[in-house]
Amino acid sequence: MTLATEKSALPRNAKAALAHALRTATYEVLPFKSAEEKVLAHVPTDVALTVTTTEAKGLGPTIALAASLTKQGYQAAPHIAARLVRDQAHLVDIVEQLSDSGIDRLFCIGGDAAEPTGDFPDALSLLRGLRAAGHSFSWVGIGGYPEGHGLIGDELIEQALKDKEPYATQAITQLCFDADTTIRWARSVRSRGITLPIRVGIPGAISRQKLIRVSASLGLGQSARFLKKQQNMFWRFFLPGGYSPNKLIEKLTPAFVQGDNNLQGFHVFTFNDLDSTEAWRQAWLARLP
Template identity: 65%
Template structure:
């Protein structure tokens, strides 16, 4: 029997990858309505938290979307949590609302609000006090960190991985860099599934805001490191995720890479991002499920 040709395997991998996505959204007043209008309930959501707005809008939106049947994980920045009592209250609040996931990060605050200086300290407190979460995400850095050595970052992920269920990467526009990083992490004994973070179908203006940082995921260090590639945002037609997704998709089924899907930073351009995903799935020969 003839073996399957490379082209069908490639499209099969792309279909698998695009059906294993999650979307990151911002806690704005219009977000709930936009999610209900454009996002299928089969797509998991994370909700960002900013130092300026604090935890309340994120937790409130997470509760409302969970009530609509979405799988939601609010960002929980350690530096915005005062103490163990507040952490216990947050856990109880999310449990009562049926929110079964969180994404734990250090956060961008210059000074901690309380006793948690980093993600690891908060993860340890969660584990010690008990929680109901089935999904706990942590951040990965394929291109490193502007002020922390790669060795320290990798060691931190090793420690945090004991308390987590998956990793979501920060932005990286080079597929080879992402896959090499994932393999190196596996060699260090970190076998958590990895979701590759990349921009959705957003405008070039919003991509530049991503790069500049504004407290919404990427810091200003990204701009300093990636100035040489910003030119692509100004090409005719602007940025599209197609090429990066197609290069990464074949690695999603590969066990040695631990890559298990995509995490799209949508910046609330949900209609554009979901329409793009459906178009890509149609190209691959398999339609997406309709929103409920």
């Protein structure tokens, strides 16, 4: 199915919703050495960014890249992993670093460390610490898990989302290749009285080899592991020459105009393939109202 065919199959109001979701899409980047150069070369400054963090690299490279991109005119939100923050004094220092760099956005996660470094075992405790520190961030993101969490039971992860809602301005879902799973989860979230806007995490237009390699190494959910194991199922997700998110987009779009969920935008996992991802986004926008 071509891009034009997918687009023409959508109702007019869905096309308008899709155009808005793509215009306001956020990009996630990895704090590698070439990341800033790629962002400056390929990403317009009106595309908001998040910068990931890992236990191996620590918070330093994440905050440094977010600060540098902010100085270049981007809205960049560093991922602050709770398990890498030692105590309240360390958190206050992080808040001051971000404020001094002009950063007023951040994404709060528990993090991938097996054990917490200090006083913050999860994102909720970090959010409470941020409130106690009197932060002034205008945008605070938290994670959503359409496929559940590998280490936390469904009931606990659902309760955690509800508990974190008062501290956040937006939820961003983990990478999920199944649109129906994401939509069902979003409806369930809404039915529980949670009204936080949700951005759907989708892969960018990247090569199949890189998608599998990086997804597997970062542990981005059951879908990625499934793809890695089920080589014969690649045809469901990949077009000749590489992965394309078009079919996933097509299936997700109708939900944006339905009132039974909080889906309001896209968060694109770029894996730093920013040239192909931005070209893909602009191709869609050129064909939409």
